Amino acid sequence: MLQGNYFVYITTNPGKTVLYTGITNDLETRLQQHFANRGKKESFAGRYYCYKLLYYERFSNVQQAIEREKEIKDLSREKKEALIKAFNPQWKFLLP
Template sequence: MLKGNYFVYIITNPGKRVLYTGLTNDLATRLQQHYANRGKRDTFAGRYYCYRLLYYERFSDVQQAIEREKEIKDLSRQKKEDLISAFNPQWKFLLP
């Protein structure tokens, strides 16, 4: 079992219309990658300009992070919005 820093995160586009859930072990670098990929049609986040961080959870166990990412991805849009609102009530764009 791998131990370290793992982040499950939700990003959005500047208009906050699209939500993307991901998993990484380096949140700052991953956000830079999303920003660099904006507008690129070969990835979901790039196609929809998702690079603004709204929500994240940190895990030390990679398996727990993977399971949590799957849980969040399976949530309805409303439940994702509720999760973000509980963590970040004003939906401010966060920095890692």
């Protein structure tokens, strides 16, 4: 079982109309990749300009992170919004 730093995160577009859930072991680099891919039709995050971080959870176990990502992806939009609001009440964009 792999141990390290793993992040499950939720990004949005500048208008906060779309939510994207992902997993990474390097959050800053992954956000830079999302930013670089904005507008590119090949990926969901790119197509909808989802590069603004709203929420994240850190895990040391990759399996737990994968399971949590799946849980969050299965949530309704309303439940994802509640999760974000509990962590980031004002929906401020995190990390530049």
